[in-house]
Amino acid sequence: MKLKRIHHIAIICSNYEVSKCFYTEVLGLTIQQEVYREERQSYKLDLAVDGLYQIELFSFPDPPARVSRPEAAGLRHLAFEVDSVEQSVEHLSLHGVVTEPIRVDEFTGKKFTFFSDPDGLPIEMYEV
Incomplete structure (x- = not known):
């Protein structure tokens, strides 16, 4: 395969x-x-x-609720590539979306942050 x-x-x-x-x-x-x-x-x-x-x-x-904490077993999060995490956070803020503080990946040196969709699904923005 x-x-x-x-x-x-x-x-x-x-x-x-x-x-x-x-x-x-x-x-x-x-x-x-x-x-x-x-x-x-x-x-x-x-x-x-x-x-x-x-x-x-x-x-x-009536879909059943699913655990979506970042460390729960199963799918951890959905990640999108972006050119600028800062610009993405600014855009999300204008739409009332709260993000976590921007962090830096210790292995790649790239910036990233997390936020949630309307149902609490964790979403990551990762700068490339």
Whole structure:
């Protein structure tokens, strides 16, 4: 088997309109396709990062809560590459998103910070 790359990441949100606004208007992801699946009472929103399809945002009726603390077992966080962490923090602040203090990766010397999506999913901005 030869894996080529990650195809997409699926995120289930508790409030579709709030999360759709967060991922498209705050983070700037672009909508590639949006469908409503009547039989599942579920939206599926395909989102692109810098023109590349990478995230599926789903809604389902009454999804169960999931532990999302950074050190919980399972998926730790979602990370985005950015040119400037400082500019990203400034942009997020304008939209009312609170970030952790900017840190520096001890191995790479690169800046990064964390914040959360509307459902508490940890998201990292990593400067490249």
